[in-house]
Amino acid sequence: MKYKVMALAVLAVLIYSCASKSSVPTADVPTKPAPPKTVVLTADLAEGKSLYENNCAKCHRLYEAKEFSAEEWQPIVARMQKKAHLEDLQGQKIYNYLTMK
Numbered sequence: 001m002k003y004k005v006m007a008l009a010v011l012a013v014l015i016y017s018c019a020s021k022s023s024v025p026t027a028d029v030p031t032k033p034a035p036p037k038t039v040v041l042t043a044d045l046a047e048g049k050s051l052y053e054n055n056c057a058k059c060h061r062l063y064e065a066k067e068f069s070a071e072e073w074q075p076i077v078a079r080m081q082k083k084a085h086l087e088d089l090q091g092q093k094i095y096n097y098l099t100m101k
């Protein structure tokens, strides 16, 4: 009789611990939709952005990144980086920034 009580107690603890484990994660699942995707700029992309904004609006307006595709930007940046007297690496950072999406 004593063993039966012990067995029941152990069983009860097992059931309780299993039940509480499985109920914890589901209680935390968010019901609202995920927030809109935000683009986090890495240091290099942030540098590309500032290089672009500071060097590429001297002769004309600042073109928007989405006005040209990555294929179109490549020859443009190559041509414009010379006009802006930038190094290849700086041009590359500008290109990466303009084509990240």
Ligand code: HEC
Binding pocket: 052, 055, 056, 057, 058, 059, 060, 063, 068, 076, 077, 080, 081, 083, 084, 085, 086, 094
């Ligand atoms: C010294 C002046 C000057 C600077 C600095 C300059 N541009 Fe330009 N850009 C021009 C001129 C002039 C044109 C139009 C003639 C041409 O396409 O060469 C032009 C055209 C453009 C166009 C339109 C190209 C097309 O094919 O329609 C884009 C985009 C552009 N530039 C991007 C840039 C970017 C990015 C930079 C910075 C790396 C930059 N520009 C810096 C003078 C400049």
